[in-house]
Amino acid sequence: MTIQEAIKARHSVRAYTKRPIDGEVLETLEQEIRSINERSGLRITLCRNEPKAMTCLLAHYGAFENAENYFALIGPDEDDLFERCGYWGERLVLLSETLGLNTCWVAGSYKKSTVKAMLRDGERLAAIITVGYGAKPGKPHRSKTYEQVTETSGPVPDWFRAGVEAALSAPTAINQQKFRVILRDGEPSLRALRGPYAKIDVGIVQYHFEIGSGRTIPIE
């Protein structure tokens, strides 16, 4: 499965089997995390066989089951931390999908104190992403339309449309899709609207747009 195919195939999965993440799959994930941390300045950590973060009441009501593995998205407490965690975290989400794993972003319904215990001085926790072998496949989310998320002027190239299509498949907090993809004088940019965790969302959308369009896109 390619990353492009992973964008179409991915849906949030909250219930997992007990199958451990090990062998080559684990090695691939750990290698990618090392590479991401070197490039991004983040300190993303894969926590395995750690049931405490996802066994609080909120996680229970959220229908999480056997969610004992997760990426903890940790980095320096800087202004753009949430956007950066969105971008690099989604890279791990889509890689996981190509490896036969399933994921779910979790920014609200987990026991933050458990994960915060890992923080070092000057660091902040943005969210976690549960990862594992899904007990059943996820379902497609309802989506806004191309028109609802774009602001364009002048001719619209195919690469822009392809980028927006990939952006509309991105996971967002409570499926809010509070972002705009803008095309001005032929240059694309992204804007986060107001909403819970919309800064993480816009980083996630940035990665999807780049994969779909083959172009980089700055966040305004």
Ligand SMILES: Cc1cc2nc3c(=O)[nH]c(=O)nc-3n(C[C@H](O)[C@H](O)[C@H](O)COP(=O)(O)O)c2cc1C
């Ligand atoms: C930043 C962010 C935070 C999220 N937080 C939670 C959460 O706390 N609990 C939860 O059950 N799902 C959470 N989700 C998952 C979303 O509800 C889900 O991505 C959205 O409904 C779209 O569905 P899909 O991922 O299957 O496309 C979060 C997603 C994102 C991107």
